[in-house]
Structures are given as C-alpha cells and as structure tokens.
Amino acid sequence: MNYWLVKSEPAAYAWTQLLADGKTAWTGVRNFQARNHLRAMKKGDAVFFYHSVSDKQIVGRARVTREFYPDPTATEGDWSCVDLEPVQTLPQPVTLAVIKDDPLLQTMPLVRQSRLSVTPLTRAQHDQILRLANG
Numbered sequence: 001m002n003y004w005l006v007k008s009e010p011a012a013y014a015w016t017q018l019l020a021d022g023k024t025a026w027t028g029v030r031n032f033q034a035r036n037h038l039r040a041m042k043k044g045d046a047v048f049f050y051h052s053v054s055d056k057q058i059v060g061r062a063r064v065t066r067e068f069y070p071d072p073t074a075t076e077g078d079w080s081c082v083d084l085e086p087v088q089t090l091p092q093p094v095t096l097a098v099i100k101d102d103p104l105l106q107t108m109p110l111v112r113q114s115r116l117s118v119t120p121l122t123r124a125q126h127d128q129i130l131r132l133a134n135g
Contacts, residue, residue, distance in 0.1 A: 002045045003126035004037065005110055006062075006084070007052040007117045015049050015060045018086050023065060026118075027073045027081040034118040038080050039068045047084060048121070048129060050110065057093040058129060062086050090133040104128045 006026060008014070018024055029035055041047075041064045049060040066083035073081075099105040105128055109119035121129075 002040065002042060003047075003121040003123060004041060004045060004064075005048045005050055005058070005108070005119050005121055007050045007110075009053045010051045010055055011053075015051065015086075015089065018049065018060070018062065018084070019089070023083060023085040025072070025081050025083050027071050029071070029081065029117055030074075030077075030079065031116060033113075034116050035078075035080055037116075037118040037120060038082050040120070041067060041082050043067055046087075046126060048126070049086075052117075055093070056096040058090060058099075058133070059093045060086060060090055061088045092133050092135055094129050094132045098132060099129075102128065102132070 029038060043064055045064040047062040047064060048058045049062055050058045062084045064082050065085050068080040068082050071079040071081040099108060100111055105125055108125055109116055
C-alpha cells in the first residue's frame with residue numbers, strides 16, 4: 001500500500017462535500033509532478049485530505065477506488081485523475097503548524113513543496129499523522 005496527501009481549498013471542494021458525495025473523481029490537477037503522483041496511485045491506497053489556504057489542516061482519510069484514467073475536465077494535454085472515497089473524518093485535525101513542528105513530518109512534501117496538490121507520504125509519516133489525529 002502507498003500513502004498520499006491531496007489538497008483542496010475548502011471553498012472549492014471541502015471534506016464535507018466528499019462525505020456528502022460518497023466518492024469523487026479527483027480532477028483538475030494541472031501540474032506534471034502532481035499528475036505523476038496520481039498515476040502512481042493504486043486501488044486501496046490511503047489518502048489524507050488536506051484543507052489548503054484557509055484551514056491549513058489535514059481533516060480526513062480517504063482511499064483510492066479507481067486508478068488513474070484521463071481527466072474528463074481537461075480540454076487539452078495529457079492529464080489524469082483518480083477516484084476517491086471517504087474513509088473517516090479525523091477525530092482531531094492535524095494543522096500545518098503541528099506538522100512543521102514534528103521532526104518526522106517536517107520533511108513531508110507538503111512543507112517542502114507547498115504548491116503541489118498531490119504528494120506521497122512515507123508509512124512512518126502516515127502513521128504519525130494518525131497518532132496526532134487520535135490524540
């Protein structure tokens with residue numbers, strides 16, 4: 001299993017919307033590195049959902065239900081998307097400030113490459129985020 005983090009502005013697509021929808025196609029990614037991360041995702045992979053810009057916190061867990069396919073929102077170019085479904089709202093959101101203060105998490109791409117909307121995590125980082133979320 002692989003571990004990932006996806007980012008979305010709550011005003012554009014919030015965690016609560018994914019919960020209401022029950023699933024979504026993760027479309028609209030227009031960065032080559034992030035696209036390549038989407039293409040590396042496998043069915044069943046674990047995904048953290050991060051609210052960017054306003055909240056700046058990891059708020060939920062999702063999973064990949066369909067591996068990459070052509071992004072139907074792309075009018076040109078070779079862009080991909082995956083399907084995600086919600087797994088769990090985190091008991092306690094994990095804020096960017098907490099992530100930056102944690103020695104294990106401060107090397108996450110979220111901190112080092114903050115503009116990427118899809119990034120990989122190590123298993124250790126994934127597990128640490130779960131520990132922090134569960135208090």
